[in-house]
Amino acid sequence: MSLLMLDVGATAAAGLLLVFLLGLGLRKTQHLPPGPRGLPLLGNVLQIPRRLPHVAFRDMGHKCGDIVALRVPGYNLLVLNSRQAIYDLLDSRSAVYSDRPQGTMSRLLIGLDGAVALSNNTARFRSCRKLLRKGLGASAVQSFIPFLNRQSALYLENLQSRPEAFVEITKRNAAAISMKIAYGYDGIADDEELYRLAHQTTIYFAETAVLGAWPVDMFPILRFIPSWFPLAYFRRYAARARPVVVECINKPFEETKRHMRLGSTGASFTSMLLGDANGDPDTEDYIKWSSAAIFLGQMDTTTAVLSWFYLAMALHPEVQAKAQAEIDQVVGNERLPRIEDRDSLPHVCAVMREVFRWHPVANLVPHATNKDDHYRDYFIPAQTVAIANVWAVLHDENVYHDADKFIPERFSEEGAPDSLEIAFGFGRRACPGKIVGQAHVFASIATVLATFNVTKARDAQGNVIEPEVVDTPGAVNTPQPFKVNIEPRSEAAADLIRRSAEHSKTLPERLEIFSLDA
Ligand code: HEM
16 A cells, blocks of 8 residues: 555656656747847837847847847847848748738738738738739849830939939839839839829838837737827828828729720730739739839839949949949940840949948848747747848858948959848748849949949038938838939940930830740
């Protein structure tokens, strides 16, 4: 009996020990990655600055390791500061890490509820991505390269006539390209109403899609407070933004449909896909939002990259002169560089890679998990927002020495890892406009270098105005406004611009720019 009792007691003790050990083991595997200690309720929210959060995240990584867990009201955050961690999670486990943080401000209040870039990885999202693959894949882009080349000449002509408005002209050019691809629409650069709608919508998108900027994203219940309430500034902002956003998404789409009924539309992403949709309302809705994804994705990003390019050229005349010498030698001065020249212009390509690295347009790229996961003995709960710190990877001194300096030779001569492999995102969410975006940016950089000198501006007394290099907070990182001087390199260059622009205008108005990928 006593033996039995002992046995029973020993078994119970062993059982308890097992449970305890299992508990320990479980708790060990349930450990979140390390991170700075936060406050009750507010978590780490006060440790994330609005200005340069990517730098603060990188610095946290220096203390905690390359993955850092943070808590802010409404979200568990996991910051990924190394290429390896980003690759292991966002690329290799893309099926788990391809949702998005669900912002109340951008999706519910502003009217971007159907936006591809903000959707979770749902069946609807995958249908939209399939359409975007067809319209922006390698052979589709190949089919509208002639249009992009033609557009470059018009861009230079506009730049020559109003050089002080270089950012606006760059954005109007991006609008023209994206509206042409999306809707076959010619002339948006001169259509004030549509340009204003698209321009405003990209601003609303960039301001509201940024994580943590709006209290209503952290406390969604706030969306029910009335707009007259003193702290309800976000409701008043949304009341202004929503009608603009809704009109911008619907108007060009409905116009394309109307033109199709009249038989007066050219080939475009929307018209070609609508032709196959047979009036199915779901498919039409996917096409509408995928078309919007093209101009929402293209206008701001390409304008931001090119703004950083102008700033870099004004600050580094020696880099500019070297790239110009390459163009003079390879292309000559009788024609403009074309996208097809890309492989023959390695230094110009290195300048482009360095622009994308120096100040990435998307410093922080947020994905979210759709289920619990484990990584390196850490537990990562479902709905964690996993943020790729693109800036930290592209400014890792072990990989890119003197990372804050502008040194294109790191790519053309030293074999540094290609910034273009990082700057366009990861896994299933990687940028669908990567090929056309690079072609557009390359064409702009190469043709501007071929024909203009970009230098620091001077004030009325002739003193040099030193441009400041300052990031702008928001989902798209563009430089704070700065002045530069943009002048044709020579009379021959000015003449080349005039001749090329004239020639572009003689090309048929409706280039058959489009064929879809298989
Ligand atoms: C040239 C500059 C560009 C840069 C640096 C850039 C960068 C990015 C990045 C980092 C992402 C997020 C990827 C991720 O979550 O992992 C993204 C998404 C996206 N980009 Fe781009 N992009 C550029 C141009 C374009 C262009 C030209 C288009 C369209 C024609 C475009 C359309 C989109 C869309 C629709 C998404 C959302 C994809 C999704 O959420 O699944 N982008 N881009």
